[in-house]
Amino acid sequence: MLIVEELNVFYGGIHALKEVSFQVKEGEIMTLIGANGAGKTTTLKAISGLIRGRSGSIRYNGEDIASMPAHQIVRKGLSQVPEGRRVFADMSVAENLTLGAYHRKEAISIKSDLEWVYQLFPRLAERQQQMAGTLSGGEQQMLAIGRGLMSHPKLLLLDEPSMGLAPLLVKEIFEIIREINSTGVTILLVEQNAHMALSVADTAYVMETGRVVLSGRAAEVAANAQVRAAYLGA
């Protein structure tokens, strides 16, 4: 579904992504794990068009999207839930969700997606008119995911959804990610919380300082001695 090949991204003189290659298969949960600064966010931003790579290809369902502007990529069914949630603080929960469906026209399917999001996140349903900026961290993360779902994505890119959340809430969020996946949405999950990520994912790639250093089925990666030592604290 998504094939990234030899992607190189620079920030000025900093070589942030070095020959990064990976793929995401339709229907799976793929996770990209790695320490802070490894280049995970940069990878997602390059896919969703928020930054440009210098070289390499990003093919989505056979089409090269590497030089497509972000607002067109969303229309292709690729939606990013950004790191740090970035909800529209001065708008209500309902307005945030409506904006998620910004480029869509069909009122009926937007409405059914909205109902689905409220069903996934009953807490959002209870707070429809509340300003997003006054939500708790966990609720804001739910809103960010819900907003991402409102674009009716085929591929959902999640950037560290567990960041800064209490352990119980992290578990809840990961269960919901699995539930979203079970409805047929393919997921690319970026995480520092390797333990949780590997437990829900089908395949995994490990990044270190801008490179992919290891990949395989999530269970294999989780069993790898180096990964266990570096990321799983075992």
Next chain:
Amino acid sequence: MKGGMVRGRSLSPASSRIAAWIAGALAVLCLALVNVGVYTYRIDFYFTGILVVVMINIILAVSLNLINGFTGQFSLGHAGFMAVGAYASALLTIYMEWPFPVVLIGAGIISALIGFLIGLPTLRLRGDYLAIATLGFGEIVRVVILNLKITGGPRGLGGIAPKTTFFIAEIVAILTVIIFSNIVKSSHGRAFVAIREDEIAAEAMGIDTTKYKVLAFSIGAAFAGIAGALFAHHQMFIDPRSFTFTRSIEILVMVVLGGLGSISGSIVAATVLTILPEALRGIAQYRMIAYALLLIGLMLIRPQGLFGTKEIGDLFRLGQRQGNEGRRAQADGGEGQ
């Protein structure tokens, strides 16, 4: 708790609609009284002139609010666009003798085009840089006008027919308010606000942020140009000194004071800040000091401006928002964060 939530949702929009209705009715009543006053000559010629300037300033403030308030860009170039509209319209009237409504539209279109051309490269800049670039634009417009023959250079351009009656200024101001209210309420309006709130997230939502920023800038410029045209045909004489940087700042003060992102706020602030200096004429030499102190005082008491991002009708909803914050505190507690 549950009951409170349901109440908050079902009653508030209704009460806010009533509040909006009352505010609207009051505004119409005020306007009607003013009209009666003007047409029965109970309001003298001098004060009618001030009311025309009130209308012009409302157009300027509301249009700048779309750029600076709703879209969150920092433009200091409004006087420049006003100058473009003023001179373009004056020349159209003098040399082409077009009817005034056509001149107004022409001034709007010319300013919009220039706004588009300026906006395209500069809106890639952020914050302070955009402010400096638009400031530079305003100065360039002034210098060009100073040095052209057709504009009369520093001597100015006179003999412009006095076509801006109170009635016309009023109609254009009302149309402006209606048009901008509709823009910000539409799905485009939500796109503007999303850009203000978080440009990256807006882009990720599929909003073409460059397009919308340029759009806000061009629409804002168009109406600044129309305001400039009304101004030129009210003063009958224009020179570059009417369109200095100070003018841009005056308009900005109205927008900030009324509330970035509130059209009602811009209307109230533009009205008060235009009439106030006249009302303070009694204390002659202390007038500007009193004015400045008032501004500083207001910014200290309400840094978000009179209305914040709210409209008059929303004021009733404030109670509900506080209720929400109470719930939020509980939710946080429940999560054990």
